[in-house]
Amino acid sequence: MTLLRGKASVDLRNVCSPALVVLVLVIVLAGCGSSGSNSGGGNGGSGEGGGQQGGTLTILAASSLTDAFAELGKIFEQQNPGTTVKSSLGASSELLAQIQQGAPADVFASAAQEEMNSAVKDGLVAGKPEIFVKNREIIMVPKNNPANIKGLEDFSKPNVKLVLAAKDVPAADYALEILGKANKEYGAGFKQEVLSNVVSREADVRASVNRVVLGDADATFGYKSDYTPDIRDKVNVITIPPNLTIIATYPIAALKDAKEPGLAKKWVDLVTSKEGQKVLKKWNFEPAAD
Amino acid sequence: MRESKHLKTPLGLSVGREWLASGLAICALGLLAGFIAVPILSLIVWTVNEEAWGAMASPVAREALSLSMRTTAATMVILVVVGTPAAYVLARGTFRGSRALNTLVELPIVLPPSAAGIALLLAFSRLGLVGEYLNAFGITLSFTTVAVVMAEVFIAAPFYLRQAATGFAEVDRTIEEAALVDGADRTAVFLRVTVPLAFPALVAGAVTAWARALGEFGATIIFAGNLRGITQTIPLAIYSEFQSNIDAAVALSVLVLGFAFAVILSVRYLSRRAVEYRH
DSSP: OHHHHHHHOOOHHHHHHHHHHHHHHHHHHHHHHHHHHHHHHHHHHHHHHTTOOSOEEEEEEEGGGHHHHHHHHHHHHHHSTTOEEEEEEEOHHHHHHHHHTTOOOSEEEOSSHHHHHHHHHTTOEEEEEEEEEEEEEEEEEETTOTTOOOSGGGGGSTTOOEEEEOTTOHHHHHHHHHHHHHHHHHOTTHHHHHHHTEEEEESSHHHHHHHHHTTOSSEEEEEGGGOOGGGTTTEEEEOOOTTTOOEEEEEEEEETTOSOHHHHHHHHHHHHSHHHHHHHHHTTOEETTO | OHHHHHHHSOHHHHHHHHHHHHHHHHHHHHHHHHHHHHHHHHHHHHHHHTTGGGGGGSHHHHHHHHHHHHHHHHHHHHIIIIIHHHHHHHHHOOOTTHHHHHHHHHHHHHSOHHHHHHHHHHHHSTTSTTHHHHHHTTOOOTTSHHHHHHHHHHHHHHHHHHHHHHHHHHSOHHHHHHHHHTTOOHHHHIIIIIHHHHHHHHHHHHHHHHHHHHTOOHHHHHHTOOOTTTTOOHHHHHHHHHHHOHHHHHHHHHHHHHHHHHHHHHHHHHHHHHHHHHO
């Protein structure tokens, strides 16, 4: 800070000639950089016109889709040689905010209708969104189950460390809906007591599941699809009674400002195809048709 | 030396080159200053246009602000009380392993905060290396305000230690020894002679560390979690609000901006006073 200034006072002339060299270099490089990216953009455009050789498909997807979309991405790249699939995974609410701020992406796959509806309302979506899959909310507890949770009704016990996804994240919205229904079942005040046990609101559903995987939290709400093989030795699943549970519906759509509209459509086709549905089923999702 | 060399070159060429060089250097400064000013201005423009001022007084903002103040204050007390003598030992001590210790203590500066957060989690969470034993005594750290302070200390400590140690190293040993000869004991010399002489460096270190603690995000959200009033400091609140309420996120950012301004100005003032005091 100011205090360091005394020591740092250097004769300007000593600095100037190296500074000049650096500056000229920077300007030259900046020039190269911008012309380079321009020609890159041009290539992308012409590639698209010339029968879609190559190109990068950018997908914004709910974090619960992490594993299924990774597998589908590999299939897509095999089916469309030269293309690269890039997925940005996060809470649907966060992805929506990114799209609203102009994030460059081709496809949006949300874990709830609400976020997709907002995107449609803001005119950010090309065409009509399609429901492509369903998911089921479940409870996850660490294998050693320190709070001895046997069902949803135990969530209101004192000193249970409960983790939820952040406000407006679909998984958390669904969880609140479930707690609202449970209020009628387990007595008024149940939801309030459960919410007072919340110790952290995590960025997305996968982050809250990881709190249970690490054994720091006693329980969280997740999706059936979040119970992936790599966490099965650390986590137990408790189902939510059918009359209280919520079925999450996942809409997908190509985005209006997509740089690769052709690839975006192909991705939606793959995800809704028989092959795509098989992959999603493998990762514990339920078919949209049911 | 340099001066005379410059005078020997033909006058016209030298002057022309110097003009060009200083012109370009000034352009460079203008570019950088603009690059920093425009985003800051954008925050204020948004706040004015969207009339987001009200969001500054929202419960989320007030709780985050209060928590950030309390945790960074605790961090600073810990750093000054523990860090000051530690920095003195680092500056003066030449013992076996002192260089390794120096490197270790500076490591968090280079470590990405998110990596620091994972490290803290694996050490102090309920199933962590140390946390497991703490848990046996009924102490859990994750999801508590204490965990926020731990993350801040971990990240900010090197900034204070490094500048304080540099300050101590620059204190003339003969002055300390003279005071010792005069019959003062070591503690008195440290408190009455060494600390006052190194004071500007200590203040600079403390302010940098405080600023770093205030901005701490990655280690806090990973190690301490994110809950309003307990672990959601200003940076976490900005991140959380960005998903649902951009106005509030912007308003919080402007609030911190105001703080940053106030801090820089008061440090300028304090350090000027300190320098005047020394002369």
